[in-house]
Amino acid sequence: MIEIRQLSKRYPGKGKTEGLLALDRIDLHIEAGEIYGIIGHSGAGKSTLLRTMNLLERPTEGSIQVAGIELTQLNKKELQQQRSKIGMIFQHFNLLSSATVYDNIAFPLQLVNTPKHKVDAKVNELIRLVGLEAHRDKYPAQLSGGQKQRVGIARALANDPKVLLCDEATSALDPQTTQSILSLLLQINKQFGITIVLITHEMHVIQTICDRVAVIHGGRIVEQGKVVDVFLKPSHAVTQEFIMEENHLGDLSSWVSFKNGQGVHSRIMKIHYLGEVTYEPILHRVLSAAGIEFAILQGTISRMKDVPYGQLIIRMDGKEEALRHAAVALAEQGLEVEVLA
Amino acid sequence: MFAELWNEISWSEVSKASTETLSMLGFSVLFTLLLGLPLGIFLYLTSRSKAVWVQIIHNVLSVVVNILRSVPFIILMIAIIPLTKTLVGTSIGIKGTIPALVLAAAPFFARLVETSLREVDRGVIEAAQAMGASTWQIVRKVLLPEAMPGLIAGLTITAVTLVSYTAMSGFVGGGGLGDLAIRYGYLRYEATVMVVAIIVLVLMVQALQWIGDAFVKRYTRK
Structure with a gap:
């Protein structure tokens, strides 16, 4: 046009x-x-x-x-x-x-x-x-x-x-x-x-x-x-x-050195959701199956016109092995995972 | 005492002079409007052009307008007697006064028109352009209606100024209340007639201002 x-x-x-x-x-x-x-x-x-x-x-x-x-x-x-x-x-x-x-x-x-x-x-x-x-x-x-x-x-x-x-x-x-x-x-x-x-x-x-x-x-x-x-x-x-x-997301770098409540094997991760998957309880399902505890540090769940999306910063506590597997499993479910620390 | 002074006044002369003033005023306001409005619009439009030759026209016209505005009316009136004679055939009486009145008031009114048009919100003009309006359509349907209160106020000021100009024209045989005041008050030391003439002039100005304000109020939408 x-x-x-x-x-x-x-x-x-x-x-x-x-x-x-x-x-x-x-x-x-x-x-x-x-x-x-x-x-x-x-x-x-x-x-x-x-x-x-x-x-x-x-x-x-x-x-x-x-x-x-x-x-x-x-x-x-x-x-x-x-x-x-x-x-x-x-x-x-x-x-x-x-x-x-x-x-x-x-x-x-x-x-x-x-x-x-x-x-x-x-x-x-x-x-x-x-x-x-x-x-x-x-x-x-x-x-x-x-x-x-x-x-x-x-x-x-x-x-x-x-x-x-x-x-x-x-x-x-x-x-x-x-x-x-x-x-x-x-x-x-x-x-x-x-x-x-x-x-x-x-x-x-x-x-x-x-x-x-x-x-x-x-x-x-x-x-x-x-x-x-x-x-x-x-x-x-x-x-x-x-x-x-x-988003009021601010500077993500501060989370890299975030120590509060951190266990031996902790990871700070950024997770992106896009589409209907945003409303699925994937995070809970995958992480509890792997025996990992997590806390949400910061995040947004919203829509762009008709498309739902989300961005979460979470801290996961668990065994080294389990954490690695969890990251792969989340990616398989259609989420995008980024390890910050 | 008062009654004596009162009887001294020739009321038929006062009413004749008032009628003359009103007719001078009516014609000069009419021609000032017919001449000054287009001139003001033209000044406004040419002031916004980027073309060099249009700017030159604007500047020349602007200087002419300023010259006419700076010559004192009484001198202008005498200076243009030859022109007046060619235009209306005489330089005295009501007819002989009107060309000078218009020539003095039209540039003044044109400036007031230009100023009012400049006050029109630039964005509204842009909106009309975006809708595909031509320059003429913008003048007629945007500039004039939007500037209406300012234009009426400008015409009121011009009319009031013209009242005093008509009085001045009495000095060179223009007729009307000014002429009456000069003949009786100045030449024959009959101050009473002069005072009456002044009172009538004051009432006229008051009435003009009142009518003007009423119209401004009627057209103001802000």
């Missing part, structure tokens, strides 16, 4: 200075119907990257195709037409403060001269979809943040776009409202098959709704892939930071 090749953006510097290279030879392929997340710290270039996808930001070099159409080659009129097929929502909602909920949602329809009765039908349908029936004649100033974002979403969907771009859409919202907006996005994705691209600096947003993720740092994509893969096997330091912030 979106194909980005060797895309660079350089902001001109003053005088003879080099300027800022905001995007550096980005390659990105986003499938139709998927929810694609782009995560990065502020200033990493994620917002610039998202804005090239409807050419609010014009790249210095490279190509960008949305639904097979090369955006950089379009003239003004053609670009305006394409933009009406790409929805966008914003961190600060960007609603018309002088227009009601109804008029805000009708706005993109009126831009393309939709007949009045069609506008009416479409707007009412969208108001129902986002659950704002009771607020249709209110002005944005009378709405809460979550309600404003719902108006933003309804407005973005008015022209039946193929793609929805989300620019930090939940960053200005509290955790509860964030969840409700994310479920609305997920529902829209499933119901209409619309491709969603979102940028965020919060790992949990990616974890909740994204299928695939790209990590952007210093204008470059440093890591990309399925959320599960990137999340569980982060290879780049920036990715690891994001995951640590989310």
